[in-house]
Amino acid sequence: MKILPLEEKHFPEVATIYKEGMDTGKATFETQVPSWEMFDRKFLPEARFVAIVENSVVGWCTLAAVSSRKVYEGVTENTIYISSLHQGKGLGKKLLEHQIAKSEALGIWMIQTRIFPHNKASLHLHLSCGFRIVGTREKIGQREGTWHDNIELERRSKKIKYMKNLLILCTGNSCRSQMAHGYLKEFGQGKLQVFSAGIETHGLNPGAVSIMKEDGIDLSNHTSNHVDEYQGIAWDYIITVCDHAYENCPFIPAPNAKRFHHNFFDPSKVQGTEKEKHAAFEKARNEIKEYCRNFIKTNL
Structure with a gap:
């Protein structure tokens, strides 16, 4: 597996994996894949990556700033998806570890994420990479008319000094x-x-x-x-x-x-x-x- 910066040329395959995750009903509240322009605006260009196996994108991850305010500088929220055919092979952990290392090189000291309680694989993945559960947001959002909880996790870098x-x-x-x-x-x-x-x-x-x-x-x-x-x-x-x-x-x-x-x-x-x-x-x-x-x- 190779891990490369996520570029516009990768987006069709990224979008396919994104849609596949949406359709499971346990990955996100979103139901529509955004355009490349919206995707590009939302996620930090220097902190988005694709996993490549045999010249095909099999997973991707991104970071987005939680706020544009100066006081929240270095605090981000992550997204990670692996195609269903390549889940359970350790690719997600390698990709997330790569994201963490790159984020620390960028001076990012905190990565947050929100995960559905029934998404056990994602919870296990993040906990195995140093994230900790900080709480549960009860009925925080709707998907297809049903309210769902989110488990909130965060990872604070021990390499980046923060206030x-x-x-x-x-x-x-x-x-x-x-x-x-x-x-x-x-x-x-x-x-x-x-x-x-x-x-x-x-x-x-x-x-x-x-x-x-x-x-x-x-x-x-x-x-x-x-x-x-x-x-x-x-x-x-x-x-x-x-x-x-x-x-x-x-x-x-x-x-x-x-x-x-x-x-x-x-x-x-x-x-x-x-x-x-x-x-x-x-x-x-x-x-x-x-x-x-x-x-x-x-x-x-």
């Missing part, structure tokens, strides 16, 4: 989580996408904004967010910064996240003079700063 997602969680996303957000964003530049949230929303604490400004960290544009606003993000790290959030937080489905807890001193509870309040916020800030510095050093 890991970190969630800092507290009660009201007002004070301690905001300070931790500021420091982790500063210390983790280029390594982390930092989010903070609360199980409630109390608004920004002016004392936290002020004390962080003294250390060169601007929180004035931060917002107080509820944890439910971030559903669907694949977390790599979750840090709870108060016991109340740790004990009362709703379940966050993040099977691959490393979870940490540290109950930081709460300066917002301190009563007294302005000098005493300032000292309390300074104490909390310095404690949080040291924790965040050590977190980056230890985990990234």
